[in-house]
Amino acid sequence: ICLPAIYKVFPTSAPLEGGTMLTICGWDFGFKKSNKFDLRKTKVLLGNESCTLTLSESSTNTLKCTVGPAMSEHFNISVIISNSRETTQHSAFSYVNPVITGISPSYGPQAGGTLLTLTGKYLNSGSSRHISIGGKTCTLKSVSNSILECYTPAQSVSAELPVKLKIDLANREASSFTYREDPIVNEIHPTKSF
Secondary structure, eight states, X not given: OOOOEEEEEESSEEETTOOOEEXXXXXXXXXXXXXXXXXXXXXXXETTEEEEEOGGGOOSSEEEEEEOOOSSOEXXXXXXXXXXXXXXXXXXXXXXXXXXXXXXXXXXXXXXXXXXXXXXXXXXXXXXXXXXXXXXXXXXXXXXXXXXXXXXXXXXXXXXXXXXEEETTEEEEEEEEEEEOOOXXXXXXXXXXX
16 A cells, blocks of 8 residues: 655745645545545545645645645644645745835836836745736736736826735735826927938
C-alpha cells in the first residue's frame, strides 16, 4: 500500500483572511481499501486548520481546497493529507499579511493607460488578485512579492480616487490616484522637415 505523496503545493502562501484556492499535486490522495478512488474520507489540514475540499475539482493526484482564515502570520506550516488509511505532510505553506507601502505615479490622465506600480510585501500571496481605482479594474501587467503593476482604467471625471487591492478575501487600500484632464495639443512646429 502506497502512502499518499505530495510533490507541489501552490500558491505557497495565503492572506490572513483566507479564501485562497489551494492546489496540491501528488499521488494516491483518495484510495480506499478496495483500491477504488473515493475522496469522501480524504482530509486536508494546514497545521491544525481544515482546508475545505472542492470535490468536483479534485482527483487521485490533484486536490483543490479553500483556505480558511488565520489569526496571525505563520510560516512553513505543514500541509497534511489523510486518505483514511495513511497520512502524509509537506511543509511549504504560510499565512501572510499583504501590505501596500506606496503607489507610483500618484496621478495620470483621465484617458487611463498609465502604468501604475504598487509596492509592498506579500503582494503575490493567494490565488487571485484584483486592483481597482474608483471601482474600475486596473488591468494587471505583472505580479511579484514586492511589486504589482497595472494599467489604469479611463475615468469620466478629474478626481482623486481610492486604489484598492483584493487578494482572495483580503482587502487593502493604498493612497489615492488622481485623474487629471487629458493633455490637449493646440499646435505643432515645425509642420514638416527635410
